[in-house]
Amino acid sequence: MRWPGAEARASGAVGMSSEIGIALLGAGNVGSGFVAALAQGRERHASHVGAPLALRRVLVRNRERNRPGIAEGQLTTSIEDVLADPHTQIVVELMGGEFPAFDYIRRALVSGRHVVTANKEVMAKRGAELLAAAAKHDVRLLYEASVGGGIPVVHPLGRDLLANEISSVTAIINGTTNYMLTAMTQQGAEYADVLREAQRLGYAEPDPTDDVQGIDAAYKLAILCGLAFHVQLLPEEITRRGITALTARDFLYARELGYTIKLLATGRVVDRELIATVQPTLVASNEPLAKVDGVLNAIQIEGDLVGRVVFEGPGAGRAPTSSAVLADVLDVARDIVAGRSERPEPARRTVRVRPPAEHRARHYLRVGVLDQAGVLARIAGALGDNGVSIASVIQFETDEEPETAELVLTTHFAEGGPLQRALDRIAALNVVRDVGMVLPMVGQGAR
Amino acid sequence: MRWPGAEARASGAVGMSSEIGIALLGAGNVGSGFVAALAQGRERHASHVGAPLALRRVLVRNRERNRPGIAEGQLTTSIEDVLADPHTQIVVELMGGEFPAFDYIRRALVSGRHVVTANKEVMAKRGAELLAAAAKHDVRLLYEASVGGGIPVVHPLGRDLLANEISSVTAIINGTTNYMLTAMTQQGAEYADVLREAQRLGYAEPDPTDDVQGIDAAYKLAILCGLAFHVQLLPEEITRRGITALTARDFLYARELGYTIKLLATGRVVDRELIATVQPTLVASNEPLAKVDGVLNAIQIEGDLVGRVVFEGPGAGRAPTSSAVLADVLDVARDIVAGRSERPEPARRTVRVRPPAEHRARHYLRVGVLDQAGVLARIAGALGDNGVSIASVIQFETDEEPETAELVLTTHFAEGGPLQRALDRIAALNVVRDVGMVLPMVGQGAR
Numbered sequence: 001m002r003w004p005g006a007e008a009r010a011s012g013a014v015g016m017s018s019e020i021g022i023a024l025l026g027a028g029n030v031g032s033g034f035v036a037a038l039a040q041g042r043e044r045h046a047s048h049v050g051a052p053l054a055l056r057r058v059l060v061r062n063r064e065r066n067r068p069g070i071a072e073g074q075l076t077t078s079i080e081d082v083l084a085d086p087h088t089q090i091v092v093e094l095m096g097g098e099f100p101a102f103d104y105i106r107r108a109l110v111s112g113r114h115v116v117t118a119n120k121e122v123m124a125k126r127g128a129e130l131l132a133a134a135a136k137h138d139v140r141l142l143y144e145a146s147v148g149g150g151i152p153v154v155h156p157l158g159r160d161l162l163a164n165e166i167s168s169v170t171a172i173i174n175g176t177t178n179y180m181l182t183a184m185t186q187q188g189a190e191y192a193d194v195l196r197e198a199q200r201l202g203y204a205e206p207d208p209t210d211d212v213q214g215i216d217a218a219y220k221l222a223i224l225c226g227l228a229f230h231v232q233l234l235p236e237e238i239t240r241r242g243i244t245a246l247t248a249r250d251f252l253y254a255r256e257l258g259y260t261i262k263l264l265a266t267g268r269v270v271d272r273e274l275i276a277t278v279q280p281t282l283v284a285s286n287e288p289l290a291k292v293d294g295v296l297n298a299i300q301i302e303g304d305l306v307g308r309v310v311f312e313g314p315g316a317g318r319a320p321t322s323s324a325v326l327a328d329v330l331d332v333a334r335d336i337v338a339g340r341s342e343r344p345e346p347a348r349r350t351v352r353v354r355p356p357a358e359h360r361a362r363h364y365l366r367v368g369v370l371d372q373a374g375v376l377a378r379i380a381g382a383l384g385d386n387g388v389s390i391a392s393v394i395q396f397e398t399d400e401e402p403e404t405a406e407l408v409l410t411t412h413f414a415e416g417g418p419l420q421r422a423l424d425r426i427a428a429l430n431v432v433r434d435v436g437m438v439l440p441m442v443g444q445g446a447r
Numbered sequence: 448m449r450w451p452g453a454e455a456r457a458s459g460a461v462g463m464s465s466e467i468g469i470a471l472l473g474a475g476n477v478g479s480g481f482v483a484a485l486a487q488g489r490e491r492h493a494s495h496v497g498a499p500l501a502l503r504r505v506l507v508r509n510r511e512r513n514r515p516g517i518a519e520g521q522l523t524t525s526i527e528d529v530l531a532d533p534h535t536q537i538v539v540e541l542m543g544g545e546f547p548a549f550d551y552i553r554r555a556l557v558s559g560r561h562v563v564t565a566n567k568e569v570m571a572k573r574g575a576e577l578l579a580a581a582a583k584h585d586v587r588l589l590y591e592a593s594v595g596g597g598i599p600v601v602h603p604l605g606r607d608l609l610a611n612e613i614s615s616v617t618a619i620i621n622g623t624t625n626y627m628l629t630a631m632t633q634q635g636a637e638y639a640d641v642l643r644e645a646q647r648l649g650y651a652e653p654d655p656t657d658d659v660q661g662i663d664a665a666y667k668l669a670i671l672c673g674l675a676f677h678v679q680l681l682p683e684e685i686t687r688r689g690i691t692a693l694t695a696r697d698f699l700y701a702r703e704l705g706y707t708i709k710l711l712a713t714g715r716v717v718d719r720e721l722i723a724t725v726q727p728t729l730v731a732s733n734e735p736l737a738k739v740d741g742v743l744n745a746i747q748i749e750g751d752l753v754g755r756v757v758f759e760g761p762g763a764g765r766a767p768t769s770s771a772v773l774a775d776v777l778d779v780a781r782d783i784v785a786g787r788s789e790r791p792e793p794a795r796r797t798v799r800v801r802p803p804a805e806h807r808a809r810h811y812l813r814v815g816v817l818d819q820a821g822v823l824a825r826i827a828g829a830l831g832d833n834g835v836s837i838a839s840v841i842q843f844e845t846d847e848e849p850e851t852a853e854l855v856l857t858t859h860f861a862e863g864g865p866l867q868r869a870l871d872r873i874a875a876l877n878v879v880r881d882v883g884m885v886l887p888m889v890g891q892g893a894r
Contacts, residue, residue, distance in 0.1 A: 045610070150750075160771070160774045162495055163774050163776075164770055305773070306771075309599070313756030326610030331606060334790050342785065346495040
């Protein structure tokens with residue numbers, strides 16, 4: 001007894017179809033990884049698809065550089081050249097960035113090519129337009145690699161969890177910052193030092209802005225929220241805060257409270273409104289996401305039927321990204337061989353996105369104070385007058401200035417608006433040196 | 448700007464198609480959960496699919512029982528009755544067991560119905576025949592819910608990780624035994640006591656054989672290996688050992704060594720041969736799977752491109768299972784609405800499955816001995832003569848019999864054959880009371 005595929009092919013009922021032509025846009029680190037993976041898996045891919053995949057043209061900025069696995073004649077610097085090839089059926093976009101990638105993807109779709117992209121920025125900012133173009137021209141636009149590297153999450157959200165009403169997505173989706181926060185947790189190091197180390201190891205870019213300011217994570221969260229909640233969400237609608245202001249002391253205090261600090265990307269639906277944030281967050285040490293260390297990524301999804309599922313793995317890198325890009329390519333290729341038509345994506349609705357003033361959370365507050373009697377009473381008064389109640393207080397000595405101390409307070413659930421009013425009043429107290437840090441908290445820490 | 452689906456439907460370009468008829472086989476715990484989920488998500492499902500889903504007939508053994516959400520007239524005890532309904536396009540099989548489920552699924556496929564099943568036993572034992580029947584009759588047979596409850600893993604393996612050469616699948620895929628082993632770890636309790644407690648809580652069946660002997664896990668592993676390695680593997684080809692012989696002392700000793708005991712289902716490809724086992728295993732406490740506690744399931748997959756990804760979540764229960772079943776139903780329904788043709792599954796090959804004598808592993812050995820000088824030397828001699836080298840030895844006092852002790856040895860990597868020969872010789876030594884337990888080890892425990 002053989003399996004259906006084997007049987008069909010062995011009997012010749014399904015022969016090998018003719019080559020499926022692929023064009024690649026961008027031959028940098030990820031692009032060259034894709035070329036290598038395509039070559040290495042050649043026979044397996046052909047067997048899975050029922051037709052060989054053939055790399056046709058490769059769009060680059062600089063033709064002169066030597067590129068392993070790519071023949072001289074395949075290189076071109078012109079998108080017209082790529083799209084003029086009648087044998088190219090799938091265009092793989094691995095250039096990154098909004099421009100000119102958006103334009104090239106759009107033109108590929110309009111010309112009747114299926115497109116596979118790893119481009120989170122384009123999909124987050126312009127995904128709606130591009131998916132509409134794909135639908136109009138009866139081709140597919142797939143983007144599994146745009147979130148979580150090789151971790152299957154885009155397609156599982158759109159297909160395997162589709163029956164659920166999803167209530168929340170909570171994710172660690174930026175490896176660079178997770179590496180840095182893990183180092184700050186484990187080594188007690190300061191931000192500037194771990195950034196330098198991350199840059200030295202190649203985990204952080206020379207200009208780390210996109211990672212450390214949460215911009216990269218916000219692109220990915222916009223994509224995840226779109227799929228999870230069937231909504232339109234633009235990255236600029238996400239409340240976003242980076243990790244640059246965190247100090248070694250915050251990690252110390254967090255541990256004291258039974259928490260660790262992670263850059264969490266969170267989307268939640270409350271009363272048909274969306275709360276979407278990327279911000280450093282105190283995560284209780286017993287939460288699954290607290291244990292996701294180093295460059296790993298993890299995405300936790302809660303649905304009404306499935307409960308809580310977690311997907312974890314390497315969130316970046318050329319091989320994991322190639323895994324996701326090639327999965328999309330194989331999927332499209334199998335459809336081409338089977339002569340399958342496209343099908344519409346589930347509809348999306350517009351949604352009100354709640355501003356930070358309406359976010360409810362428990363909070364960690366670090367406040368620098370003069371070491372005097374009555375300080376706590378005045379801070380507690382400012383919080384209490386705004387309806388924010390205190391869950392715990394610990395006073396820490398600092399060696400920075402004499403006669404000063406640091407108060408670490410945690411609050412019960414409070415909305416951002418009243419909390420901000422309380423913090424403004426606290427900052428203006430003459431016994432307060434500064435409100436050093438305010439972070440939301442998730443889970444129940446066990447000290 | 449609206450999203451493509453919304454746009455198309457709003458403009459009437461894609462109207463609502465006519466109802467998609469669903470028949471349900473089996474209205475027990477899982478089946479009634481499916482009926483409830485179908486009713487509860489009615490509007491959302493219709494919007495995602497572009498057509499309403501309608502439950503037509505429900506096959507039950509006993510028509511007399513009252514079943515919430517199912518009208519009297521929908522019930523039938525006859526499969527002919529179900530298949531005679533011309534409006535039924537999808538048959539959902541949630542009866543469980545090989546018979547008569549296999550026959551009913553086959554007849555549904557032959558009659559041109561798509562089939563969605565949660566039946567691990569049928570898919571593990573007869574999946575090849577059924578998938579062949581589906582291919583022949585140009586319909587789909589989907590079985591996401593057969594492994595890992597609501598955790599997406601069947602479809603992600605077949606689609607999202609398809610570009611990878613997968614080297615291993617390591618999984619905790621039986622919630623009952625994981626609940627029991629977690630209780631033994633945390634409470635120091637004996638097997639019989641945790642089984643009684645698990646039965647009282649409804650986590651274990653009155654007859655727990657399928658769970659505690661690893662039979663259920665072997666069905667699921669056969670399905671996972673088939674997808675991961677593109678092979679045919681029958682459950683009886685899997686080396687299988689249950690958890691019934693484990694004692695509280697094994698958990699104590701394991702912890703002493705830096706490990707915890709899990710019922711691991713493992714599939715690995717070595718030199719194009721398959722090693723497939725379901726057995727209690729010492730897992731180093733720092734391994735991700737060591738932290739999967741209670742009724743949770745987790746599946747860890749290693750591929751050449753993706754590296755290591757882990758999927759975790761609730762592995763059973765009516766709602767999580769409904770999540771997976773409904774995902775398959777929605778997928779088929781969307782294809783029906785789009786008028787999409789089927790496509791062949793990747794081919795599978797036959798594979799040699801290595802017998803236990805050829806499995807290489809490190810091992811934990813618990814040996815009851817007389818408390819005499821020279822005992823260790825004789826045991827070490829028996830191991831050494833068979834090429835098995837010792838990594839560590841700890842002697843524990845037991846209070847069971849005077850003048851006896853327990854030796855806990857760990858070995859370096861050794862094949863099952865030589866190890867068994869050494870154990871036979873050790874068991875025959877007059878200073879040895881018994882070889883109490885032999886378990887493979889995974890990962891590096893930190894004491």
